[in-house]
Amino acid sequence: MSKHVIALDVDDVLMENVSLAAELVGVDPGVIDAWDLTKVVGLTDKQRSDMYALWRTEAFVKCQQPYAGAEDFVNRLIEAGYEVIVASSVPPEVMSARGLAIRGFFPNIPERNIMLGGSKRLLNVDVLVDDNPGNLGGCAKHGILFAQDSNRGCSAPYPRTNSYEKIFELIREYTT
Numbered sequence: 001m002s003k004h005v006i007a008l009d010v011d012d013v014l015m016e017n018v019s020l021a022a023e024l025v026g027v028d029p030g031v032i033d034a035w036d037l038t039k040v041v042g043l044t045d046k047q048r049s050d051m052y053a054l055w056r057t058e059a060f061v062k063c064q065q066p067y068a069g070a071e072d073f074v075n076r077l078i079e080a081g082y083e084v085i086v087a088s089s090v091p092p093e094v095m096s097a098r099g100l101a102i103r104g105f106f107p108n109i110p111e112r113n114i115m116l117g118g119s120k121r122l123l124n125v126d127v128l129v130d131d132n133p134g135n136l137g138g139c140a141k142h143g144i145l146f147a148q149d150s151n152r153g154c155s156a157p158y159p160r161t162n163s164y165e166k167i168f169e170l171i172r173e174y175t176t
């Protein structure tokens, strides 16, 4: 039997992203209450454009660190027999830095399973874990919304949690 395929977003699922960018441009991360920054009323135009600009720099990607427990979570999935892929929508400017960061922090994910820059809604996988509700609801059989301040008002019909333990349990539930 072929393995079940689990796709994991990187930014704000495995590695800190929005809150780090907010801090670097002098914004209280708690202000970011929507995934789409154009909908965040507490941001000035300058702060918003500074955050967008940061996301196109290798220096920022190289600053990002994994969340505590992220590598253990990935390894636990692999040990349980899942095919784990990472699905990371980054612009071309930072693809190399992102790929190298994934390889460095998550060495058990094979290079062939690092998927960068594509539309995640096209991924025909068993489970997609993402903090952007707009990425869920495509080809993936099941979606799990990784809880962040930026999606706290989301009413999308997916389980919402930031607990790797709970996500692992949900994946087991969906695939057995």
Ligand SMILES: [Mg+2]
Binding pocket: 009, 010, 011, 012, 013, 130, 131, 132
């Ligand atoms: Mg994300």
